[in-house]
Amino acid sequence: MLDESYPSDLRIRHRSNGSINSGEAKQQVTSTLHHQIDDKPQCGSKMSSRKEGQETSSGKRTLSESSAEDITRTEREMWRNELSMNSESNSAQPENRKEQISSSNHPNRRLSDAVDVVLRIFLVITFFKLETMAAFKREIHQEELWLYKNPRRPDFVKGGELLFWVIVAPFLVTLLFYGFTKDRRDFRAASWAWTLALCMNVIPTSLLKITVGRPRPDYFYRCFPDGVMVLNNHTEMGWDASILDFNCTGIPSEINEGRKSFPSGHSSFAFASFGFIAYYVGAKLHAFDARGRGHTWRLCLSVIPLMIALMVAVSRTCDYHHHWQDVTFGGIIGLFAGYVSYRQYYPSIFGPDAGKPLVRWPSNRKNEYQRLKPSEEDEEQVNGGIEVRRPLLENKEQSKWY
Incomplete structure (x- = not known):
């Protein structure tokens, strides 16, 4: 059975290839580790030991059946990384109530x-x-x-x-x-x-x-x-x-x-x-x-x-x-x-925010989302340029920047 330590991009590619025996998986794992040996030297030894243990298991078992739970978990991690927020912001909402309250303590x-x-x-x-x-x-x-x-x-x-x-x-x-x-x-x-x-x-x-x-x-x-x-x-x-x-x-x-x-x-x-x-x-x-x-x-x-x-x-x-x-x-x-x-202290009486007092000292901080780092974006396209798709509502597929 393929462990969670296998690269997520390899497991996703296996979804489109159907059933793959353990011998083929062994070759793909070896080639992938060869490209990543400079960045992750310890990962190679761990993958080799797990690969040897896997050869003793049933060779007819398909990779898509054995790693379905791992692939789902990896996709959830990708989803969270997609919406990673700026470390300076406290909330993903455009209007942060805490910032408005703290702005009243302006020097x-x-x-x-x-x-x-x-x-x-x-x-x-x-x-x-x-x-x-x-x-x-x-x-x-x-x-x-x-x-x-x-x-x-x-x-x-x-x-x-x-x-x-x-x-x-x-x-x-x-x-x-x-x-x-x-x-x-x-x-x-x-x-x-x-x-x-x-x-x-x-x-x-x-x-x-x-x-x-x-x-x-x-x-x-x-x-x-x-x-x-x-x-x-x-x-x-x-x-x-x-x-x-x-x-x-x-x-x-x-x-x-x-x-x-x-x-x-x-x-x-x-x-x-x-x-x-x-x-x-x-x-x-x-x-x-x-x-x-x-x-x-x-x-x-x-x-x-x-x-x-x-x-x-x-x-x-x-x-x-x-x-x-x-x-x-x-x-x-x-x-x-x-x-x-x-x-001077309230918005227009004809506007949707009528009756809500204005913030006297509005904060200049902005809540922004961060894009994925270039290294993470490069890891999403491996061996053939297959684009990773995200699970969205109603089983619809969209690209990364939805």
């Missing part, structure tokens, strides 16, 4: 987090500084005075209340999802995203307020609380008579705030915060990708935050604190800031 992670925190604090301080600056004093023509003579009304949504809810609402929503998923990486990414949305929103809103200087709808009664208009006399200077130069008698802080109508800060903050919630919830529920299409409840839950922001924006026109153009442009700024901030 620059703490420095990057510190820079992000400092940047957010800087933006908040800049916002409060801009709020105290004087707005541009825009000229008011007599034919447009009616736009600014609406009565003064109290805020339907006070600034303090809005500031509280634009911070607490996204925090509670992300905390709720964390309670269900226990995904710290998602909670961390969401916290970075909604705080960035609010901080990015304050700068363009405040800058436009003080540079545009558009009067609010109730500016006249901010300037003249008693309703009696007082104008400065500039007839000697040749001013246009249609331009009204108000000599305001009201409180200076309220007069300055009355020139900050465009854009609406309430609208921009509401859409930045609740817009982020809409993106976040919609992505988690897959309301905007292929998996959630056709499920109306997913879409309804996702747009509820947008409806809340819309009601806040409309309320600013009802209390005569903003024009409709102000709330429209403010809402656009808020939606843009919320979406840009969301995309």
Whole structure:
């Protein structure tokens, strides 16, 4: 019986030759060992001793019957060698979860987090500084005075209340999802995203307020609380008579705030915060990708935050604190800031991976398969160039690189 120490290429060739007696096997083994004597000197003596023991056995027994189990075992070894992996990789999967988790321990992670925190604090301080600056004093023509003579009304949504809810609402929503998923990486990414949305929103809103200087709808009664208009006399200077130069008698802080109508800060903050919630919830529920299409409840839950922001924006026109153009442009700024901030930490809400936080420090390591070494490839073709075939599913034969 032919032992396992016989070369695998010889046993495979015997499969195609049918039955071979022990004398023929002896000659083929001797010729094969003669080619391999330089690389494996000890293998020759072992093969000779086993060959002599085999000559005493029955000479009529075929090689294909005696070595069927050995050939199968050799083919399994070849199959494993076919899929040998790179020694540097830990898994054959394209996406290694361990690498993504370990990437969070990047050496620059703490420095990057510190820079992000400092940047957010800087933006908040800049916002409060801009709020105290004087707005541009825009000229008011007599034919447009009616736009600014609406009565003064109290805020339907006070600034303090809005500031509280634009911070607490996204925090509670992300905390709720964390309670269900226990995904710290998602909670961390969401916290970075909604705080960035609010901080990015304050700068363009405040800058436009003080540079545009558009009067609010109730500016006249901010300037003249008693309703009696007082104008400065500039007839000697040749001013246009249609331009009204108000000599305001009201409180200076309220007069300055009355020139900050465009854009609406309430609208921009509401859409930045609740817009982020809409993106976040919609992505988690897959309301905007292929998996959630056709499920109306997913879409309804996702747009509820947008409806809340819309009601806040409309309320600013009802209390005569903003024009409709102000709330429209403010809402656009808020939606843009919320979406840009969301995309910094999450993929597109329309993609298949919606709702999964991005890896901040992606690993550069690649999982690759190794080809067989040249020496191993050469051993697969012996004495006539017969190509080795691999057993695959459904008894199909394919070449080595399937």
